[in-house]
Amino acid sequence: MKKIKLATVWLDGCSGCHMSFLDTDERILGLLEHVEIVYSPLVDIKTFPENVDITLIEGSVSTNEDVVKIKKVRAHTKTLVALGDCAVTGNVPAMRNPFGVEATIDRAYFHLVQHNPLTPSEYLPRLLDKVVPVHDVVKVDFHVPGCPPPADTIYYALTELVRGRMPDIKLMTRFGK
């Protein structure tokens, strides 16, 4: 049987959702019998491949780079999964929204810096005016709330998706869990 192509993408998040995914422990080995991880911060592949079956997105869309990335991911993915509260709601990264970009940069690079405060260089991705959840930019096929979603929930959702079924994760996770 042909293996399912799985990718995981890390946008503006703390990597906690990827940690929770790794917390599925040895079950990940069983998963690998049916799945091939074709792109992820956990593996050493630099460009997002074509014809990916399932992509898990961690993090909110916060920069112009995130927008470009997520559109490319969407174009090459069959089932796009927003994994965790940042991808689903904006969560902590979106807490800067009421204050604006300028105040945020000021806070991070001047007020909280003791030595040699500097604005970020032009080569860094530009912050969007508002941090938004993934489904504000591209169509998302499945949402897994949680901060982070429990490993059991991720594992269950993933095994169902691998079998071609839409998982029912109601009562298995919640915002802020």
Next chain:
Amino acid sequence: MTEIQSVQIITLTIDGKPVGASGGETILDVAKQNQVFIPTLCHLEGLIPYGACRLCLVEIKGNNKLVPACITKVAEGMEVITNNERLQRFRRWILELLFTERNHVCSVCVANGFCELQSLAEVLGMDHVRLPYLHPKFVVDATHDRFVSDNNRCILCGRCVRVCSDIEGAHTLDIMGRGIKARIVSDLDDDWGNSPTCTRCSKCVQVCPTGAIKEKGRRSVGEKFKHRDVIAHLAEMREAAREED
């Protein structure tokens, strides 16, 4: 000797099941007695029903309008439907609107794990919000030495206002402004810390369904345990004392 009032017995159906009720009871009362779950947010046992959140909307056969179960009295022959695809759809929209209107960031909220808004989203299967978040900017009032009022997490259920005025009798808290600008204020929109009316009873903290009113000295996230049942007890004791008079 007090006159014995005749109790009117009413029969109606809830989700097709025949139930008995006494006159004056609400649909929500009767549903609860019969273990039928109707979601609520602004309702709290012991407080005067308010009908603000609209989560308890139900259908009544022969009536085109949806009615809030918490303030609608039962009537003879009424056929109530508490759950169907249409009601689920509306309830989900109500939750989504509540989430977009303020800054509800569950993961860093003092009420994480004890929040009624958060748990309703879970129970009703609201896994994401389809409308854009407004991300408004509300000032946090931390001038009180014991409590903090954070309108960023408020859903305007009015529980704190009702408990402050109806149970405590202080009426320090109230709602000011209209629509999405409405917010909880202390006295005439003064600093809570300077309030001459606040009795520091902390009932507002106990009834708040979210993390909008909290006690100081809590260290971090998810520590706001609530004693919501205490209000029903106080209301009952007060009623008993009144009857004795």
